[in-house]
Amino acid sequence: QHGCLAYVIAAVAALSVGDPFVREASCDDAEDGGEPSGHGDGETDGVPGEQSAARRRFWQAQARLAGSEPTSDVLKWLTVVGAVEYAGGSDTACSEHFVRPKAMGEIRKLRHQLTALMQTYCPGAGAVMTQHMAPPNKTQQAVIRQVVLAGFVDQVAVRGDIAGYHAPDDETATRRRGLHAVPYMTMWSNEPVFIHPDSVIYTTARSSGSMPQAVVFAELQHSTRMWAKVATVVSPRWLATIGQPLCSFGNPLPFPRPEYNSTRDEMTCHVEPRFGPRSWPLAMVKVRQRRTGTRWQITDVIG
Ligand SMILES: *[C@@H]1O[C@H](CO)[C@@H](O)[C@H](O)[C@H]1NC(C)=O
Numbered sequence: 001q002h003g004c005l006a007y008v009i010a011a012v013a014a015l016s017v018g019d020p021f022v023r024e025a026s027c028d029d030a031e032d033g034g035e036p037s038g039h040g041d042g043e044t045d046g047v048p049g050e051q052s053a054a055r056r057r058f059w060q061a062q063a064r065l066a067g068s069e070p071t072s073d074v075l076k077w078l079t080v081v082g083a084v085e086y087a088g089g090s091d092t093a094c095s096e097h098f099v100r101p102k103a104m105g106e107i108r109k110l111r112h113q114l115t116a117l118m119q120t121y122c123p124g125a126g127a128v129m130t131q132h133m134a135p136p137n138k139t140q141q142a143v144i145r146q147v148v149l150a151g152f153v154d155q156v157a158v159r160g161d162i163a164g165y166h167a168p169d170d171e172t173a174t175r176r177r178g179l180h181a182v183p184y185m186t187m188w189s190n191e192p193v194f195i196h197p198d199s200v201i202y203t204t205a206r207s208s209g210s211m212p213q214a215v216v217f218a219e220l221q222h223s224t225r226m227w228a229k230v231a232t233v234v235s236p237r238w239l240a241t242i243g244q245p246l247c248s249f250g251n252p253l254p255f256p257r258p259e260y261n262s263t264r265d266e267m268t269c270h271v272e273p274r275f276g277p278r279s280w281p282l283a284m285v286k287v288r289q290r291r292t293g294t295r296w297q298i299t300d301v302i303g
């Protein structure tokens, strides 16, 4: 779909290998809840000399790879994989992009293997591995984010205010300090999680002033808090379509009026889906229903 197969293969390879970036220059101060210093905008934390220059280069590279309106750490990984391979994949190319050569080598090997598997078992899909993987365009980015959601659909997190989470009083003060302190709820626990300050999601949140309503994450890390890592912004609408197996739909709403099609013996109507074990309410969607026995059952979500 939209020439996304090569990206999906690269994403699966990268997610299997894990974060390709070097750690040293990144946010050492994230753990105590502080903003990572010098993040993206070339500021330094006042450490003079070599170290702060390296830090600045690191954050500039991160900002470049994240793109102008970042929505996903996975997309950033795809961009760096494409950039490093385009530059020949050498150790120099790796260090210029602040990635570990070993991780890049493993990702390359996996991409080869997965591409070969696809060529063998799905020859019609047209899987090819090119050295020049251009960054995905907007359409492709949305498709890739939906594929990531499909892969991690049980690791969705919804912003605390939407999920009905109330922070205990003594925590509220410290947690109101910034965007990085916005709690999210996962599907399977009462404990809030926080999006790790390494995530590209902050770049967009800083300009919009708010954190996304829903994300999907690939990893949880326990330390001073529960950090959700490798995050991707998802549209709440996708939860009803891609996440349909995890939705309950309730009764058809009286308005807009259900429509019956006698030729097809089908009904289209609007419902209010609820997502996951905590029944997070989603916006109304249109669905198609068919009769099975005496009951009407939803066959698909139209949107
Ligand atoms: C992105 O590229 C795909 C494949 O080449 C194409 O089908 C799609 O229309 C492009 N979308 C945009 C917004 O350029």
Ligand SMILES: *[C@@H]1O[C@H](CO)[C@@H](O)[C@H](O)[C@H]1NC(C)=O
Pocket (backbone or CB within 6 Å): 260, 261, 262, 263, 264
């Ligand atoms: C019912 O479905 C058929 C087949 O898709 C379509 O041709 C027809 O226009 C529909 N009728 C109504 C009333 O929507």
